[in-house]
Amino acid sequence: MKFLGKKKPTSAAPTTRERGMAAEDQALVHLQAAGLRLAVRNYRTPGRGGGEIDLVMRDQDGTLVFVEVRSRASGAFGGAGASISAAKRQRIVFAARHYLLRQPAPPPCRFDVVLVQEGGIQWLKAAFDAQ
Known part of the structure; x- marks a missing residue:
């Protein structure tokens, strides 16, 4: 079949899920470069x-780090x-x-956020607590 007029698109724009997974990949590489080890990716409660946790990491001191990865194309809004x-x-x-119920003895924990936007990564350690 021959297209007349407009060019055939070579590939569709990435979906929101694909952009989110790419941001998680970037965050994971960033955190591993800082010495954290991946325990679980995309942990979901039944x-x-x-809820869902994007990345569950283990810091060098043994702290269990629950990481939320957020991505935006720009800093607007x-x-x-x-x-x-x-x-x-x-x-x-x-x-x-829920994740900690599986642990024989809960380790120290914290909640971090990794922001991926405009080509940069910002890692917010202890961004919020469980209160």
Whole structure:
């Protein structure tokens, strides 16, 4: 079949999920370069209404780090960081508590956020707590 007029598109634009996975890949490389080790990627609680943790990492001192990765194309409207609502933090904490049920003795923990936007990465250690 021959196209007349417009060129045939070579590839579709990446989906939101594909952009999110690419941001997680960037964050993972960044955190591993800083000495953290991956424990689990995309940990989900079972059932409806649960939560998801993008990356569960282990810091060099043994701290278990629950990482939320947020990505935005630009800094408009508050950028990637502004997209982490109180409800989103609550779901992350819920998923972290569920994850910790599998641990024989819960280690020290923290909640980090990695922001990927405009070609840069910003790592916010202890960005929020479980309260």
